Amino acid sequence: MKICCLVKEVPDAAVQKRIDPSTKRLDRSGEKNLNPFDTHGIEAAMQIREGGEVSVDEIVSVTMGPESAVRALHKAVALGADRSLHLTDEALAGSDVCATGYALAKALEAEQPDLVLLGQQSDDGECYTIGAVVADHLKMPSLTQVIKIDVSGGKLVCERQAEYGYDTVEVELPAVISVGDAINEPRYPSLKAIMGAKKKPLETQGTADVGIESDRVGEAGSKTEVLAINPPPAKEAGEIIEDEDTSETVERIVAWLDERKLI
Amino acid sequence: MSGILVYALHDDEGNFNKNSLGAISEAAKLAGELGAEAAAVVVGEIPDDACARLGAYGAAKVYRAKAAPEGLAQPIVDVMAKVISEQGFSYALFGGGLLGFEIGAGLTARLNAGVTMEVTKVKVADGKLVAERPVLQDSAVVDVGYAGEPGIIIGRLNAFDATERDGGSAEVVDVDVELSDWSTKAKMVTRGEQRGEDVNIEDAEILVGGGRGLGEAGNFKLAEELAGALGGAVAATRAVVDAGWYPYAAQIGQTGKTVAPKLYLAAGISGAIQHKVGMQNSDNILAINKDPNAPIFEFCDLGVVGDLHKIIPKLTEAVKAKKGG
Numbered sequence: 001m002k003i004c005c006l007v008k009e010v011p012d013a014a015v016q017k018r019i020d021p022s023t024k025r026l027d028r029s030g031e032k033n034l035n036p037f038d039t040h041g042i043e044a045a046m047q048i049r050e051g052g053e054v055s056v057d058e059i060v061s062v063t064m065g066p067e068s069a070v071r072a073l074h075k076a077v078a079l080g081a082d083r084s085l086h087l088t089d090e091a092l093a094g095s096d097v098c099a100t101g102y103a104l105a106k107a108l109e110a111e112q113p114d115l116v117l118l119g120q121q122s123d124d125g126e127c128y129t130i131g132a133v134v135a136d137h138l139k140m141p142s143l144t145q146v147i148k149i150d151v152s153g154g155k156l157v158c159e160r161q162a163e164y165g166y167d168t169v170e171v172e173l174p175a176v177i178s179v180g181d182a183i184n185e186p187r188y189p190s191l192k193a194i195m196g197a198k199k200k201p202l203e204t205q206g207t208a209d210v211g212i213e214s215d216r217v218g219e220a221g222s223k224t225e226v227l228a229i230n231p232p233p234a235k236e237a238g239e240i241i242e243d244e245d246t247s248e249t250v251e252r253i254v255a256w257l258d259e260r261k262l263i
Numbered sequence: 264m265s266g267i268l269v270y271a272l273h274d275d276e277g278n279f280n281k282n283s284l285g286a287i288s289e290a291a292k293l294a295g296e297l298g299a300e301a302a303a304v305v306v307g308e309i310p311d312d313a314c315a316r317l318g319a320y321g322a323a324k325v326y327r328a329k330a331a332p333e334g335l336a337q338p339i340v341d342v343m344a345k346v347i348s349e350q351g352f353s354y355a356l357f358g359g360g361l362l363g364f365e366i367g368a369g370l371t372a373r374l375n376a377g378v379t380m381e382v383t384k385v386k387v388a389d390g391k392l393v394a395e396r397p398v399l400q401d402s403a404v405v406d407v408g409y410a411g412e413p414g415i416i417i418g419r420l421n422a423f424d425a426t427e428r429d430g431g432s433a434e435v436v437d438v439d440v441e442l443s444d445w446s447t448k449a450k451m452v453t454r455g456e457q458r459g460e461d462v463n464i465e466d467a468e469i470l471v472g473g474g475r476g477l478g479e480a481g482n483f484k485l486a487e488e489l490a491g492a493l494g495g496a497v498a499a500t501r502a503v504v505d506a507g508w509y510p511y512a513a514q515i516g517q518t519g520k521t522v523a524p525k526l527y528l529a530a531g532i533s534g535a536i537q538h539k540v541g542m543q544n545s546d547n548i549l550a551i552n553k554d555p556n557a558p559i560f561e562f563c564d565l566g567v568v569g570d571l572h573k574i575i576p577k578l579t580e581a582v583k584a585k586k587g588g
């Protein structure tokens with residue numbers, strides 16, 4: 001079985017994220033990292049491989065993004081992927097969810113995966129939707145926010161929390177599954193794996209290579225447009241206490257509660 | 264016609280979801296401004312009168328696909344794509360939750376349509392809808408417009424209020440939909456399983472919410488003792504419910520409960536959007552978190568930066584002493 005893991009390079013959590021008012025896109029300068037939510041997808045692939053229920057021939061990490069995004073692929077390989085696919089093209093810049101999902105599906109089509117795994121969300125875009133967009137283009141069944149996957153007999157049995165509690169769903173392969181962060185504890189890559197990551201095969205493809213219709217991607221091919229960026233509704237800032245002397249901190253909390261008649 | 268089509272989610276007993284009813288009310292209001300109609304899609308064997316009652320929230324028509332199953336997104340994508348294409352709807356609107364994200368995303372692919380998620384407000388400009396979406400941990404709000412039709416709008420939990428009017432009754436139209444081949448490849452085995460005991464958090468005036476910062480399941484007793492001293496109950500985040508530390512019935516947020524107690528004391532909770540949407544209307548929010556950059560400090564009334572393991576036991580004692588004295 002072949003598993004493709006979608007990964008994305010995102011601004012590091014410690015970086016103050018902001019929108020560039022001139023382009024109305026996310027300012028992607030500064031430290032970047034592999035989207036932490038995607039490490040759970042790679043870990044899930046590794047656990048399927050190590051679980052031995054099915055034989056996993058290949059784990060391929062796939063990303064769409066600028067040149068710098070190869071670093072996310074290197075990290076994915078260090079975590080266990082066997083090789084990578086980098087979809088990159090000027091024409092893709094500024095793609096919205098509709099265009100990104102279409103482009104990623106095109107890149108995946110040629111790979112013919114049995115299973116596509118994704119993270120529950122990108123740390124910068126927080127759209128929660130790419131998985132289901134990709135799935136419909138690939139004509140595959142799909143679930144998001146999955147926290148347990150059992151593989152057997154060409155099927156997955158998945159669990160996830162939806163509106164009314166936990167659902168258990170049987171999904172035929174090939175399928176697209178986005179995993180919740182409770183699914184596993186991603187391992188740390190070994191130093192050897194980190195050092196070896198750059199030597200693993202990495203294929204770079206442009207829009208034409210995977211048959212992407214260029215008028216369906218990029219800013220021009222996108223179906224949404226950011227018209228304005230505004231500050232959030234003003235909220236009175238709360239009071240902040242740094243706990244230095246815990247007895248004093250507790251006294252202040254009790255006084256605060258008392259003032260509001262909460263005790 | 265620039266109508267708005269809403270998905271009305273229901274549980275296994277056929278009760279419609281409050282956020283879906285909110286989306287219908289919102290769609291009816293917006294459709295009024297656009298000079299169009301709002302309609303709803305319902306799947307499964309929901310009786311005529313129950314469907315017609317969606318008219319009270321503003322749906323002019325209800326498209327019912329009896330043969331399509333509830334609870335999984337892709338069959339509903341088939342239904343909505345067909346209704347949108349045949350009836351010419353300009354927008355699809357979803358209340359907050361999980362399925363709306365999946366169905367909206369599926370429609371995006373199927374209809375090559377623009378999508379905006381986590382929408383907190385929708386407005387009309389030049390005869391078109393513009394969606395307001397908070398981004399980057401709610402530090403900015405973007406206005407999003409749509410190129411072409413339809414436009415897909417996925418609301419944030421509790422963004423749209425359900426408002427009932429007198430006497431409205433929707434016309435019920437049955438639709439036959441042939442499900443796509445891939446839509447039948449996922450099958451619900453069990454739906455809506457309640458994990459852990461049935462606790463009541465909705466009636467509590469004081470809630471102590473426990474998150475991953477508690478460190479382990481056993482440490483929920485810290486939260487329980489504090490809640491006991493304050494005369495309240497204990498709530499939880501999805502992270503700890505998924506981990507099996509606390510019952511699902513105590514979960515607050517997007518796929519849990521919505522509460523608005525007099526006091527919400529968040530212990531070891533980061534304050535992710537999906538948690539915030541379930542508790543942000545609490546009268547007073549107090550947060551204890553060791554990370555000064557935790558998002559919860561952006562919307563709490565009193566934030567304490569420190570180790571909850573040091574603070575909570577002492578706080579519990581101090582509250583007891585205060586109450587005793």
Ligand SMILES: Cc1cc2nc3c(=O)[nH]c(=O)nc-3n(C[C@H](O)[C@H](O)[C@H](O)COP(=O)(O)OP(=O)(O)OC[C@H]3O[C@@H](n4cnc5c(N)ncnc54)[C@H](O)[C@@H]3O)c2cc1C
Pocket residue numbers: 120121128145361473474475476477499500501502503514515516517518519520530531532533534535536537538551552553554557569570571572
């Ligand atoms: C579709 C979807 C639906 C979701 N639905 C929900 C939902 O209904 N409800 C929900 O809650 N979440 C939901 N989530 C998950 C949500 O995004 C967050 O992952 C979750 O709320 C995080 O829980 P947490 O705050 O317990 O954990 P974390 O985010 O891990 O935060 C733990 C916090 O504890 C602090 N901490 C650690 N140790 C200590 C210490 N010793 N003292 C003090 N502080 C400490 C840390 O600084 C950190 O801020 C959903 C996500 C998605 C994508």
Ligand SMILES: Nc1ncnc2c1ncn2[C@@H]1O[C@H](COP(=O)(O)O)[C@@H](O)[C@H]1O
Pocket residue numbers: 006007008035037038062063064065100104117118119120121122123125126127128129130131
């Ligand atoms: N440009 C991209 N390249 C590869 N994978 C992506 C990209 N954008 C999003 N994803 C995947 O989709 C998941 C959900 O992202 P989102 O829908 O943006 O929140 C992420 O965790 C990634 O696995």
